[in-house]
Every structure is written in structure tokens, then in C-alpha cells.
Amino acid sequence: MSAAAALEPSISPPLLQVAALRKAFGEIEVLHGIDFELAPGEVHAILGENGAGKSTLVKCLAGFEPRSGGDLHLAPPDSVIPQAHSAQAWTHGAAERAGVVLIHQEFNLAEQLSVADNIFLGSEIRGPSNFFLKKGEMRSRSADYLAQLRCGIDPDTLVAELSVADKQMVEIAKTLAKKARVLILDEPTAVLTQNESAALFELIDTLRARGVGIIYISHKLEEIERLADRITIIRDGELVGRYAADKLSKDDMARLMVGRELDSLYPSIPKPGPKPGPAPSAEHVPALAVSGLRVTGATNFAGEEFSVSSGEVLAFAGLVGSGRTALMETLLGLRPGPVSTQSAVKVHGKVVRLSSLADARRAGIAYLTKDRKGSGLLLDKSLRDNFSLLALDQFSRGVIDTRAEEAAFAEAVKKFDIRMRDTRVTAGKLSGGNQQKLLLAKVMATTPDVLIVDEPTRGIDIGTKSQIYHFLAQLAAAGKALILISSDMSEVIGMAHRVAVMHQGSIAGVLSGEEINEIEIMRYATGLKTAKPSSNGSES
Amino acid sequence: MSKIDFKTAGPFIALVAIFIIGIFVNEAFLSAGNLSNILARSSFIGIVAVGATFVITTGGIDLSVGSMAAFISGCMILLMNALMSSIDSMSVIILLAILASAAIGALAGLINGLLTTKAKIEAFIVTLGTMGIYRSLVTYMADGGTLSLNFTIGDVYSEVYYGTLLGLPYPIWVFLVVAVVGYVLLNMTVFGRHCFAVGSNESVAHYSAINVDRVKTASYVLQGLCVSIATIIYVPRLGSASGQTGILWELEAIAAVIIGGTLLKGGYGRVWGTVVGALILTLIGNILNLTDAVSNYLNGAVQGMIVIIAVYLQRGAWRRS
Numbered sequence: 001m002s003a004a005a006a007l008e009p010s011i012s013p014p015l016l017q018v019a020a021l022r023k024a025f026g027e028i029e030v031l032h033g034i035d036f037e038l039a040p041g042e043v044h045a046i047l048g049e050n051g052a053g054k055s056t057l058v059k060c061l062a063g064f065e066p067r068s069g070g071d072l073h074l075a076p077p078d079s080v081i082p083q084a085h086s087a088q089a090w091t092h093g094a095a096e097r098a099g100v101v102l103i104h105q106e107f108n109l110a111e112q113l114s115v116a117d118n119i120f121l122g123s124e125i126r127g128p129s130n131f132f133l134k135k136g137e138m139r140s141r142s143a144d145y146l147a148q149l150r151c152g153i154d155p156d157t158l159v160a161e162l163s164v165a166d167k168q169m170v171e172i173a174k175t176l177a178k179k180a181r182v183l184i185l186d187e188p189t190a191v192l193t194q195n196e197s198a199a200l201f202e203l204i205d206t207l208r209a210r211g212v213g214i215i216y217i218s219h220k221l222e223e224i225e226r227l228a229d230r231i232t233i234i235r236d237g238e239l240v241g242r243y244a245a246d247k248l249s250k251d252d253m254a255r256l257m258v259g260r261e262l263d264s265l266y267p268s269i270p271k272p273g274p275k276p277g278p279a280p281s282a283e284h285v286p287a288l289a290v291s292g293l294r295v296t297g298a299t300n301f302a303g304e305e306f307s308v309s310s311g312e313v314l315a316f317a318g319l320v321g322s323g324r325t326a327l328m329e330t331l332l333g334l335r336p337g338p339v340s341t342q343s344a345v346k347v348h349g350k351v352v353r354l355s356s357l358a359d360a361r362r363a364g365i366a367y368l369t370k371d372r373k374g375s376g377l378l379l380d381k382s383l384r385d386n387f388s389l390l391a392l393d394q395f396s397r398g399v400i401d402t403r404a405e406e407a408a409f410a411e412a413v414k415k416f417d418i419r420m421r422d423t424r425v426t427a428g429k430l431s432g433g434n435q436q437k438l439l440l441a442k443v444m445a446t447t448p449d450v451l452i453v454d455e456p457t458r459g460i461d462i463g464t465k466s467q468i469y470h471f472l473a474q475l476a477a478a479g480k481a482l483i484l485i486s487s488d489m490s491e492v493i494g495m496a497h498r499v500a501v502m503h504q505g506s507i508a509g510v511l512s513g514e515e516i517n518e519i520e521i522m523r524y525a526t527g528l529k530t531a532k533p534s535s536n537g538s539e540s
Numbered sequence: 541m542s543k544i545d546f547k548t549a550g551p552f553i554a555l556v557a558i559f560i561i562g563i564f565v566n567e568a569f570l571s572a573g574n575l576s577n578i579l580a581r582s583s584f585i586g587i588v589a590v591g592a593t594f595v596i597t598t599g600g601i602d603l604s605v606g607s608m609a610a611f612i613s614g615c616m617i618l619l620m621n622a623l624m625s626s627i628d629s630m631s632v633i634i635l636l637a638i639l640a641s642a643a644i645g646a647l648a649g650l651i652n653g654l655l656t657t658k659a660k661i662e663a664f665i666v667t668l669g670t671m672g673i674y675r676s677l678v679t680y681m682a683d684g685g686t687l688s689l690n691f692t693i694g695d696v697y698s699e700v701y702y703g704t705l706l707g708l709p710y711p712i713w714v715f716l717v718v719a720v721v722g723y724v725l726l727n728m729t730v731f732g733r734h735c736f737a738v739g740s741n742e743s744v745a746h747y748s749a750i751n752v753d754r755v756k757t758a759s760y761v762l763q764g765l766c767v768s769i770a771t772i773i774y775v776p777r778l779g780s781a782s783g784q785t786g787i788l789w790e791l792e793a794i795a796a797v798i799i800g801g802t803l804l805k806g807g808y809g810r811v812w813g814t815v816v817g818a819l820i821l822t823l824i825g826n827i828l829n830l831t832d833a834v835s836n837y838l839n840g841a842v843q844g845m846i847v848i849i850a851v852y853l854q855r856g857a858w859r860r861s
Contacts, residue, residue: 358749375741
């Protein structure tokens with residue numbers, strides 16, 4: 001690549017155009033002059049590593065953040081001649097009125113209001129007196145929008161009762177009500193199952209055919225390939241280039257995002273035995289053995305059974321909603337399960353009772369939650385406070401020995417390569433990838449023998465992903481037993497010695513060796529194939 | 541960094557400013573007697589507010605502290621008067637009353653805590669309810685009038701309020717000890733760190749192996765104990781209790797906490813800020829007493845303004861950082 005940004009010729013006339021857009025937070029500039037344009041009826045993907053500035057860019061486009069410099073032009077609905085909008089006047093409200101709507105990673109819905117109320121929130125239809133609401137009309141129009149999206153939600157449903165995918169549908173229906181002409185989707189599939197994602201893609205095609213311009217942010221290169229007409233790639237706040245999507249392979253995209261050749265994404269993990277994994281012999285004592293574990297709402301009354309050995313990576317694959325997180329959180333006492341007498345948990349052969357995460361910590365088991373922002377980190381606290389929170393007792397002799405705490409934190413920063421502007425920033429200020437590394441450092445501070453990681457690379461850039469895989473491989477090599485819950489098929493195949501596939505709340509099968517491939521995993525995950533987990537030899 | 545951290549220094553600056561105003565208002569202000577009086581008076585609200593700092597940092601609120609103080613006062617007086625007939629030693633009677641006070645305070649806090657955590661009722665509702673209950677109970681115990689401490693005991697017990705050590709009245713020493721213990725507990729122990737974590741994000745605390753319910757309940761028990769300590773030094777001051785005892789203490793305590801820079805939404809608390817907040821509130825009342833410029837009856841209005849201004853300034857500083 002040449003140093004100058006490669007620019008595909010413009011499609012004219014553009015719907016939305018920005019030139020040399022700059023954004024600074026205080027004295028720190030994070031976007032250094034980005035050119036971007038969007039044509040009507042186009043899906044334009046923005047690609048970049050976490051921290052590259054994608055979210056900041058679209059926030060500037062949608063008026064959530066005032067830009068520090070650069071021009072923004074938007075063609076009004078009745079004309080093709082773009083109209084300039086100054087940075088001060090381009091507020092969130094102004095952008096929405098002009099038809100530029102951003103759907104956030106975290107939804108903006110009033111949970112205690114109905115779907116129809118949400119769709120018209122802020123643009124309610126009023127009666128002639130301009131005081132009373134026309135509920136009936138809002139309801140019927142909402143039903144109409146939802147029908148256009150081929151979505152069967154009842155407009156009277158309370159949003160709090162909806163699934164995540166349905167909430168996203170409501171967000172998109174809201175944009176229809178606002179007659180959006182520019183729709184910005186920031187990682188829309190991060191929370192969706194494969195079927196729901198497919199439905200979303202069809203919807204995007206529909207909107208595209210109607211002339212809506214769509215800006216699409218995602219880390220999933222397959223999605224970009226499926227959807228995008230053009231791709232703008234940014235790196236460290238700089239424009240790398242704008243490309244026609246059909247001219248870029250997935251490899252090209254990854255290479256341009258990272259700016260260097262990726263040394264093998266998945267590390268080679270020393271196998272605890274020759275693949276397929278360790279043969280369960282009489283003397284072999286797994287690091288963690290679970291049997292008869294029942295989960296609230298699951299139909300398998302015999303309970304689930306699995307085990308993982310030191311140095312082994314056992315992946316839990318399955319569709320989103322197949323009950324993997326529920327299984328682990330029930331095991332760890334994080335959520336209550338049904339009372340069961342047959343349930344047995346053994347750590348290195350010793351029976352343990354885990355009724356809270358504190359018990360699990362004592363037993364040498366650590367859990368990395370998939371909800372990094374909601375359950376993993378205190379976003380408004382310092383990195384050090386976050387790092388030591390789970391292992392705080394280690395640093396306390398009545399009062400906390402802050403010097404020991406600082407030292408352990410400094411060591412973890414080095415070990416897990418946590419990058420920050422300075423050590424006093426709060427966890428919320430870190431990029432997603434660095435937050436994830438901090439979270440990993442936090443759970444590893446208890447020096448567990450068994451580590452359960454839940455979607456450890458969700459929503460983080462490819463460079464940090466690779467780093468996390470290497471950390472996990474190192475931990476396995478150091479004799480830790482690893483359980484990896486992942487919805488990323490290539491991650492499962494690249495990392496695991498064995499794969500337990502879950503379907504509707506139960507383990508449908510445990511795969512090893514040659515069986516670990518995409519098709520076989522999918523067969524179990526979708527319920528086409530079932531096998532009793534017999535790897536523990538309990539049937540004899 | 542030469543820039544003053546307004547968040548931390550703000551309450552101290554305000555305290556100094558109000559103090560200087562006091563000097564100009566009346567020369568009696570600077571007299572040793574007046575200063576000692578200010579400190580002693582601020583100790584009641586201050587001690588209660590140290591407890592409130594824990595509750596608020598943990599993300600809760602306790603509106604029942606004023607009624608609780610009245611109720612504990614009433615119980616102590618009734619107990620001491622009743623023990624007069626069976627125990628000769630005044631000191632033993634007072635000691636028993638103090639122990640009973642601590643037990644009632646801790647129990648009342650435990651009830652608030654368990655109703656909040658186990659019954660999962662909002663703290664605002666729970667403590668609004670117990671506020672009414674304790675207030676009503678003390679009125680009932682006094683039969684609508686006033687409970688008075690037996691004069692013989694009162695004479696002995698008054699030493700606790702009027703007695704001095706190194707020239708400072710005991711209440712000031714008690715306040716200081718409570719503040720130091722509170723500071724150490726909140727800032728230097730695992731429990732304190734857990735209070736911050738629970739107030740900041742309960743879910744994260746839960747996933748960090750913290751027993752959220754226990755931390756919250758403990759904060760209410762601490763609050764109850766602080767109310768009990770405040771009551772122990774308050775009863776000998778007047779030697780009586782009625783339905784009017786401790787009225788609006790909850791508001792003054794919460795105001796002191798907020799002026800001191802603790803976040804009402806939880807997750808961040810400062811014991812020294814709270815101490816300064818309590819001093820500011822008492823100083824204002826004292827200065828209004830010493831001047832004719834503003835009526836003493838407007839004490840509450842001035843305090844209310846100070847709270848609003850303090851929070852406004854903090855919010856501004858908060859956003860800029």
C-alpha cells in the first residue's frame with residue numbers, strides 16, 4: 001500500500017459527505033481528518049480495529065458528538081444539491097430531523113413503555129388540540145412499520161418483555177417512523193443469533209432498495225462481504241482508504257485494518273495428549289468434573305455432565321441462547337439452579353460445593369463474563385481498583401496494602417499488555433480490547449486452576465483477539481484447565497481440544513479430533529444430531 | 541499538578557470562606573466557647589452523616605435516622621429511669637443504657653438492611669416506612685408529651701456531653717474517633733472497597749464474588765450504630781426525648797454527605813468531605829444566630845441553598861474532568 005489513502009472514485013451525487021473531519025477530546029485528537037461519503041441506496045461499511053475511531057466517527061456523523069473540524073454536507077430530501085451543516089448546529093436532534101439516525105450498540109429504549117410508544121417517542125402523533133395523544137393511530141402505524149420489517153411483535157407489548165433481537169427491530173422501526181434517509185448501524189449483529197442476523201440482512205437489502213443510505217460497522221468480515229457496496233477503512237483515527245467492496249478479499253480487509261501481516265491468529269496450543277484429547281483412564285483425574293448439573297428451565301432432568309483436564313481447552317459451542325452461559329453461571333453459583341441431589345462438582349477429584357462465586361474462587365475456578373461493561377468492569381473506577389476487586393483479600397491484612405496492590409497491577413499491565421493513556425484513567429475510557437485484557441487480568445489475579453471464559457473476544461478488534469488467544473494458549477500450556485464459551489466458529493475450531501456443543505439447554509455432543517469442524521458442530525448445535533456425552537465413561 | 545481539584549478541595553474552600561464570613565459578622569464568633577460549641581453541636585449530625593456516607597456510597601439511602609435517634613433516646617431514658625429502682629450505681633445504669641442503645645441502633649439498621657436486600661424493597665420506601673414507625677413509637681412512649689431523664693442520673697450522665705478532655709468537650713472527641721474509624725473503614729479496607737463497588741455497579745460486584753446483600757446490610761447496620769453513638773452523647777445534653785427529637789436530622793445528615801462530595805447515586809464517598817459538610821451546616825446556623833442581617837428562622841433556607849449550590853458546583857467539575 002502507498003502511504004496516501006486510496007480512494008475509490010465518488011458516486012455522485014452523494015447523500016452525505018464529510019471532508020477532513022476531525023475530532024478531539026480535550027487536547028487529544030482521535031480523528032485526524034477523515035473523508036467519507038455515502039450514496040443513496042448504498043451500504044457503506046466502516047472497518048477498523050477497536051480504538052480506530054469508528055464509533056467516534058459515526059457519533060460525529062449523527063450529531064452525538066460535535067466535530068472539531070471538517071465540513072459536513074447532506075442532500076435535503078427534495079434536492080440533490082448537498083447542504084452544508086455547521087458543527088455547532090449539527091446536534092443529535094438536528095441530525096435526526098434531517099434523517100440521519102444512529103442505532104447504538106446499547107439500545108435507547110424506554111423499557112417501561114410499549115413498542116408503539118417507543119416507536120413514536122419524541123415524535124408523538126397528537127390530536128387537533130395538540131395536547132392529547134392519538135394512541136390508536138400510533139398503534140396502527142407501528143403495526144404497519146413492524147409488518148414492513150416482517151416482524152410479528154405486538155405494538156402493545158412492553159419493551160422490557162422483548163428479546164434483544166426484537167428490541168433491535170423496534171429500534172429499526174423507530175427509524176422508519178422518523179423517515180430516516182441515513183441509517184447508521186453500529187455492530188448490530190453482536191447480540192443476534194444467526195437466524196436473526198439473516199433477517200436483519202434481508203431488512204437492510206429492503207431499505208437499500210428504497211434508497212436509504214446505510215452505514216454499517218461490524219467486526220465480522222463475512223457480514224461486510226455479504227452486505228457492503230463500498231468499504232471505508234480507518235486506522236488510528238486516520239483514513240486508510242475507500243474501496244469498492246468487490247475488490248477486497250477478507251484477507252485484504254484484515255490486512256488493511258491492522259496495517260501489518262497478522263502472524264497466525266490462532267496460536268498452536270500444546271496438546272495435553274495427542275489429539276483427540278486425553279483418553280479418560282482410571283488414574284486420570286480431571287481438573288474439573290461436573291455431573292448431574294441442572295439449570296433452571298432446562299428440560300434435561302438428568303442434568304449436564306462434562307469435565308476438563310489441566311492443560312486442556314474445552315470449548316462450548318452452540319447457537320446464541322442455547323444455554324451455555326446459564327450452565328456455567330449455575331455451576332458457579334452466580335444464578336440459582338433447581339435443587340438437585342445428584343449434582344456433583346469435583347475439582348482435582350475433590351468434591352466441592354459451589355453456592356456462590358466466592359466458593360468457586362476458593363476452589364480455584366475463575367469466570368470471565370461475556371458482559372464486559374455490565375458485569376465485568378466498574379467503568380467509572382480506576383484500572384487498579386478493577387484489577388484487584390476479585391482478589392482483594394490477597395492484598396489485605398486488615399487494611400489494604402496498596403503498595404502490593406499497585407505492584408501486582410503494574411505486573412499485570414505488562415503481562416497482559418494493557419495500553420492506556422495514563423494509569424489514572426477510568427476503565428470506561430479504555431478501548432474494548434484493552435477493557436477485555438483488563439478483565440482477563442482481573443480474573444487471573446486470583447491465580448485459578450480452572451478458567452471459564454465466556455465470549456472472550458466479542459466485539460474486539462482482530463489484533464487484540466490474536467493477543468487474547470495467545471494469552472489463553474499460554475495459560476493452557478501452564479497447566480490451567482480452560483473452558484471457552486464461544487459463538488465464533490473459527491475461534492472454537494482454532495482453539496479447542498474438545499468441543500461440547502449445546503442445543504436447547506443441554507449438551508448435545510462432545511466432539512474431538514477430526515470431528516471438530518464447522519459442519520459437524522452445526523449439526524449438533526441445530527439439533528440435527530445428538531449423542532449422549534459419554535466421554536466421562538459414566539455409563540459403564 | 542498545580543490545578544486545584546475542585547471536587548476534593550471544594551468543601552474545604554467553602555468551609556474556610558464561611559469561617560471568614562463568621563469572623564467579620566461578630567467578634568464573639570472566634571471565642572473559644574463559641575468554636576467549641578460549634579464543634580460539639582456539629583458532632584450529632586456529623587456522626588450520623590458518617591454512617592450515611594456508607595449507606596449512600598453503597599447506593600442506598602436512609603431516611604429513618606432522625607426518628608431512629610428519637611426512638612433510641614426514648615428507650616434509653618425509659619430504661620435508665622426503670623433501672624433506678626433496682627441498681628444503685630449510676631455508672632452501671634448509664635453503661636447498660638449505652639449498650640442497649642448500640643443494640644437497638646444495630647438492630648434497627650439490620651431491619652432496614654434486610655428489608656432492602658432480602659425483601660427487595662427500595663431503600664427509600666423501607667426507610668420512609670421505618671421513619672414513620674420510630675417517630676410514632678417515641679410519641680406513643682411519651683404519651684404525646686416528653687420523656688424526661690431522672691435528675692439524679694441526668695446529673696451524672698451530663699458529664700458525657702459537658703465534660704472535657706484536653707480542653708475539648710467529649711462529643712468532639714467522639715466525632716473525631718467516629719470520623720477516623722469511618723475513614724479507615726471506607727478507604728483502607730476490603731469492606732470499604734466493596735462499598736464503592738456495590739454502589740458503582742451491583743452486577744459487577746456480584747460477578748466479583750462480593751456478597752452484595754451483606755455489604756448493603758452492613759452499611760445500614762453501621763448507620764444504625766452511628767445513630768446510636770450520636771444519641772448516646774445527645775441524651776445527656778437535654779435529658780429528655782419527645783416526638784420532636786431529631787426532627788430533620790435525616791435531611792441534615794444527607795445534606796452533609798452531599799456537600800462533602802459523596803455521590804448520591806452511589807459508587808463514590810468521602811468521609812472527610814462529610815465531616816466538613818456537617819461543620820458547614822452547623823457554622824451557618826451559628827453565624828445566623830450571631831447576626832441580625834438574616835433572621836435565624838431562615839437557617840433552613842440558607843442550608844438548602846448551600847446544598848443546591850454545592851451539588852451544582854460538583855456536577856460542573858464532574859463533567860469537565
